[in-house]
Amino acid sequence: MATRNNGRRGNRPTIRDVAARARVHPSTVSRVFSGHAQISPRTRQRVLEAAQALNFRPNAIARSLSVQRTQTIALVVPHVFEGYFQDAFFPQLMAGLLAVTYSHGYRLLLGGCESYSDEIVQILDILRTRQADGIVVASSRLDVDTVGELQRQAPPLVLIGHPPAHHPDVAWVDADNQAATREVVEYLIRLGHRRIAYVGGDPDNTVVKERLEGYREAMARAGLPVEAHWIDYGYFAEDGGYQAVARTRVKPERAPTAYYAGNDLMAVGLLRGLRERGLRVPQDVSVVGTNDSPEARHLTPELTSLRVPYREMGAAAAEMLIQAIQEGGRPRGHRLLSSKLVIRASTGPPPRR
Amino acid sequence: MATRNNGRRGNRPTIRDVAARARVHPSTVSRVFSGHAQISPRTRQRVLEAAQALNFRPNAIARSLSVQRTQTIALVVPHVFEGYFQDAFFPQLMAGLLAVTYSHGYRLLLGGCESYSDEIVQILDILRTRQADGIVVASSRLDVDTVGELQRQAPPLVLIGHPPAHHPDVAWVDADNQAATREVVEYLIRLGHRRIAYVGGDPDNTVVKERLEGYREAMARAGLPVEAHWIDYGYFAEDGGYQAVARTRVKPERAPTAYYAGNDLMAVGLLRGLRERGLRVPQDVSVVGTNDSPEARHLTPELTSLRVPYREMGAAAAEMLIQAIQEGGRPRGHRLLSSKLVIRASTGPPPRR
DNA sequence: CTGAAAGCGCTTACAG
DNA sequence: CTGAAAGCGCTTACAG
Numbered sequence: 206m207a208t209r210n211n212g213r214r215g216n217r218p219t220i221r222d223v224a225a226r227a228r229v230h231p232s233t234v235s236r237v238f239s240g241h242a243q244i245s246p247r248t249r250q251r252v253l254e255a256a257q258a259l260n261f262r263p264n265a266i267a268r269s270l271s272v273q274r275t276q277t278i279a280l281v282v283p284h285v286f287e288g289y290f291q292d293a294f295f296p297q298l299m300a301g302l303l304a305v306t307y308s309h310g311y312r313l314l315l316g317g318c319e320s321y322s323d324e325i326v327q328i329l330d331i332l333r334t335r336q337a338d339g340i341v342v343a344s345s346r347l348d349v350d351t352v353g354e355l356q357r358q359a360p361p362l363v364l365i366g367h368p369p370a371h372h373p374d375v376a377w378v379d380a381d382n383q384a385a386t387r388e389v390v391e392y393l394i395r396l397g398h399r400r401i402a403y404v405g406g407d408p409d410n411t412v413v414k415e416r417l418e419g420y421r422e423a424m425a426r427a428g429l430p431v432e433a434h435w436i437d438y439g440y441f442a443e444d445g446g447y448q449a450v451a452r453t454r455v456k457p458e459r460a461p462t463a464y465y466a467g468n469d470l471m472a473v474g475l476l477r478g479l480r481e482r483g484l485r486v487p488q489d490v491s492v493v494g495t496n497d498s499p500e501a502r503h504l505t506p507e508l509t510s511l512r513v514p515y516r517e518m519g520a521a522a523a524e525m526l527i528q529a530i531q532e533g534g535r536p537r538g539h540r541l542l543s544s545k546l547v548i549r550a551s552t553g554p555p556p557r558r
Numbered sequence: 559m560a561t562r563n564n565g566r567r568g569n570r571p572t573i574r575d576v577a578a579r580a581r582v583h584p585s586t587v588s589r590v591f592s593g594h595a596q597i598s599p600r601t602r603q604r605v606l607e608a609a610q611a612l613n614f615r616p617n618a619i620a621r622s623l624s625v626q627r628t629q630t631i632a633l634v635v636p637h638v639f640e641g642y643f644q645d646a647f648f649p650q651l652m653a654g655l656l657a658v659t660y661s662h663g664y665r666l667l668l669g670g671c672e673s674y675s676d677e678i679v680q681i682l683d684i685l686r687t688r689q690a691d692g693i694v695v696a697s698s699r700l701d702v703d704t705v706g707e708l709q710r711q712a713p714p715l716v717l718i719g720h721p722p723a724h725h726p727d728v729a730w731v732d733a734d735n736q737a738a739t740r741e742v743v744e745y746l747i748r749l750g751h752r753r754i755a756y757v758g759g760d761p762d763n764t765v766v767k768e769r770l771e772g773y774r775e776a777m778a779r780a781g782l783p784v785e786a787h788w789i790d791y792g793y794f795a796e797d798g799g800y801q802a803v804a805r806t807r808v809k810p811e812r813a814p815t816a817y818y819a820g821n822d823l824m825a826v827g828l829l830r831g832l833r834e835r836g837l838r839v840p841q842d843v844s845v846v847g848t849n850d851s852p853e854a855r856h857l858t859p860e861l862t863s864l865r866v867p868y869r870e871m872g873a874a875a876a877e878m879l880i881q882a883i884q885e886g887g888r889p890r891g892h893r894l895l896s897s898k899l900v901i902r903a904s905t906g907p908p909p910r911r
Numbered sequence: 912c913t914g915a916a917a918g919c920g921c922t923t924a925c926a927g
Numbered sequence: 928c929t930g931a932a933a934g935c936g937c938t939t940a941c942a943g
Binding site (some may be wrong): 912913914915916917918919920921922923924925926927 | 928929930931932933934935936937938939940941942943
């Protein structure tokens, strides 16, 4: 490219156009727009007038190259999973990320991915090509090697959900999945339930494992036995909950009187399956969902649900990331955010026998 | 910055490190990574080995500056509006945008904004600082001047929702709001309803205006009178629908037997308000919502709802934008996408008097 | 097919 | 406070 300004579309003014008009050196124009330089009021005035007249704004890409910062953090989204955009997780996470990036003058760069392995490919691509200053990784399936690989790239990185193995140097934010689920089950136990089912979703998922752990913990602490068929992995959709009803009730005399479901959609399926069997909620069976999605309070009966602080997790992740970037270091430590049980009409004492 | 590679964190390899190791000129390394240059197999091999050894990937920012393209399109999101992240619009739009950007090797740049005026500020900022190659504008409150101002920046631009005035040169995609609402009302009329209410939301909103127009059109074509209090603007939340019940039923003998609501949340409010008055849905009153949000089919009764093709709108907008960018021009024309009425249990014939 | 050079549009250490 | 120069890490027209 041996010619300057070779007639491209757009042809926007540059710092030297402004400099020429204001009769100063381009570096002076740069200083005026940098905000933190000593400039005489008269010069500043002249430069700003020239800039205004030309509708000039500094090119962010050129600036990024020069200062080696993009003012951008990134997130990779598995856009092929239909359910991803119907769950409360994605929009709430985005709300938190956007609020914090905005308030720091950052932008959020999003990439899609088609699979769990592609997710890592895309993340590494963004990192290695320096498209963003840091990245939030919200994958629920990171194995030890992958986290190691991410660390090897040495980028500012924050995980949503804590790392799978012992990676003390990786920063993360997470919900208190295990404790929250334990507390939900303890709540059901306090209501008088002794046979409680866990309807989980894919057990490869770290969150599922943690919740299951909380469930087992509560049952064990209360000295309650757990039958194998009370634990149903189903999948994270309404039908997963619906099918779990039959599977968890193979022994009628030992059928659960309460259900904890890993998301509200599965809870909806449970409600439907229970209704079909003539079981009333909450008189005969109690049901607790997870996420407190908008529909939870419009169901019949209104659904008791565990509200997971996705928005706050997004905000905390962005905060850790941007702070580290601005200090020139890497984020460290972690934040564990509390879920909150929202009690509505789908839970109550078990029937008296 | 008079020193090269001044000891910054990261200190990633550049094209010249690879060149040195492969014993070629940096321009040759660039050609290997550009993909479309004639390179001898031996040289390519050497370069790729060196790159591999150094874990090199070309810096995307430097490339962007050089080729004057970012491979990025942008969207500004009003992150302060809580309801924005609870509605089906945002996640579905994102799903469409991400699918298409991904398939073209583009990324999506997101910025927040705090108000309608800030939205324009942010959009102009992204455009003028060249942070993205094009932008999708999803604001529902563009006035003529604002669209003019956006056009003046001459960026590749696609509107979600059509422009407010005569701007034949602006590209846009939209749902067939007016026609779809007209068809919903015609459906209610076919069922036998003659007193039909419109519960809308903020009338500053273009979409609201179009829907209202469709409503009026259907009523007029059927020769049905419209009473002023059947039209309720409420606001886009459950309570807006709830309050509309009282306001639309001030004359009991002329009370509506059917309601069209501008979103499902307002429909939920209508259901609640009607239930409180002892009115059964659909036996006494029919209700139609809009958006076919996940909860629509979990309500009692299951809600008949107008499914708006948000995902497809996002995809179409991204497609138009990227195609124009790649052809070096600007997007033109428009796409009008069809909504679809999903009939469930909340609609039926009116009661016989 | 490959090298050498100029350029993309900024920033900033160095002088004065 | 301001100018002149070198640099950020790429790309590509021009030679050969």
